[in-house]
Every structure is written in C-alpha cells, then in structure tokens.
Amino acid sequence: MSVKLFIPLLLGTTREGRYSEHVSKMILKHAKARLDIKLELFDVRDFNFPLTDEGQSIKGKNQKWKKAVEKADALIIVSPEYNHGYPGSLKMALDTLLPEYNHKAVALCGVSMGGFGGARVIEQLAGVVRRLGLVVTEKDLNISNVQMLFSKEGQLQGEFDLKMIDKFLDELVWLARSLKWGRENLISKKK
Numbered sequence: 001m002s003v004k005l006f007i008p009l010l011l012g013t014t015r016e017g018r019y020s021e022h023v024s025k026m027i028l029k030h031a032k033a034r035l036d037i038k039l040e041l042f043d044v045r046d047f048n049f050p051l052t053d054e055g056q057s058i059k060g061k062n063q064k065w066k067k068a069v070e071k072a073d074a075l076i077i078v079s080p081e082y083n084h085g086y087p088g089s090l091k092m093a094l095d096t097l098l099p100e101y102n103h104k105a106v107a108l109c110g111v112s113m114g115g116f117g118g119a120r121v122i123e124q125l126a127g128v129v130r131r132l133g134l135v136v137t138e139k140d141l142n143i144s145n146v147q148m149l150f151s152k153e154g155q156l157q158g159e160f161d162l163k164m165i166d167k168f169l170d171e172l173v174w175l176a177r178s179l180k181w182g183r184e185n186l187i188s189k190k191k
C-alpha cells in the first residue's frame, strides 16, 4: 500500500444548526476505516473573514488552509444548497487561494432538504472549481431530505447506504493518484 493521500474536507456553511456538519462528520468517520486516505476537516466558520476584503490578499490570515491545500492530494467540498447556489462563505473560503489548487482533484457533496441532493449547487460549484484549476470527479455525493436522515444533534436516523461514500471516495482516489502522477512527471504549459 502506497502512502495515504491527504484530503482536506471543506465544510461550506456557517449556518446555525447546519446539517452539512453532520454529513461532513459522517464522511470523516466512514473514511477512517480506509487505508488509502487521510481526511481532515476544515470549517468555513474558522476562516475569520474580514468585512472589508476578499480573495487571495487574505490568504495569509488563513495559513492553516493554505498549508493544507499545498500539501493536499485532493479536496472534498461539502456544500448545502441555498437558493440553488452555494453559501457566500464557501465561495469566500475558496477564493482565498488559486495556484495552490492547480491540477488537484476535488469531489463535491451536495446537501439539501429537498429531494435533489444538492444537484443544482453541485453544478454551480463545478464551474467555480474548474476556474480554480481543480479537476472535479464525475461521482458526486447527493444527500437529499437531510433533515430526515439526521436528528438535529447529528444522530443518523434514516436509511443511508454507506457504500455510496466509498464509491464517492474511490473515484476521488483514482483521479487524485492520476493527477499526482501528472504533477510529478509531466511538464505543465499552463500559465
């Protein structure tokens, strides 16, 4: 077995009572049994965004995220669907970096109270991460009716096939390994 891939998981909402936190923790807990990856939680609540600036100029204020993305082999983003889009806090967190993401794999998990499992926010995010230089997997994780799946305290109370998480992670690992090989062995002409 080769070295474990390091994969930061970005929890993309600050909302009080957020179910996306329960989903993130379910993924982290399930991934602990795997020998091929090591996940670490990053929470947009910890970014301490200033109200008077945005973008890469504030990346120095979020050294932990910067260092994690530099070291990362891939990323996971867990985003709720807010009016078919992503929370502003998630976009602000993503915008703090740019070259650090280049040619790394990302997998997207959408969370919604509705029946579409965040499919619409995932489509929106796919365009954003592409601009960031990330390469998005085809296999998403869609969590529908999340308020029925978890109690408010985060207890899994509904039916959920945990194999879905492995399928989601397997695809990410495949893409992450391919891109890692590419970054280490191929010259990129991207400017």
Ligand SMILES: Cc1cc2nc3c(=O)[nH]c(=O)nc-3n(C[C@H](O)[C@H](O)[C@H](O)COP(=O)(O)O)c2cc1C
Pocket (backbone or CB within 6 Å): 013, 015, 017, 018, 019, 020, 021, 080, 081, 082, 083, 084, 085, 111, 112, 113, 114, 115, 116, 146, 147
């Ligand atoms: C501002 C806002 C807009 C929302 N828009 C949608 C939506 O477009 N579709 C949907 O299925 N759920 C929508 N929801 C419900 C979220 O899907 C719900 O909050 C869900 O639990 C996932 O997000 P959470 O991590 O904030 O709990 C919205 C919630 C908020 C706060």
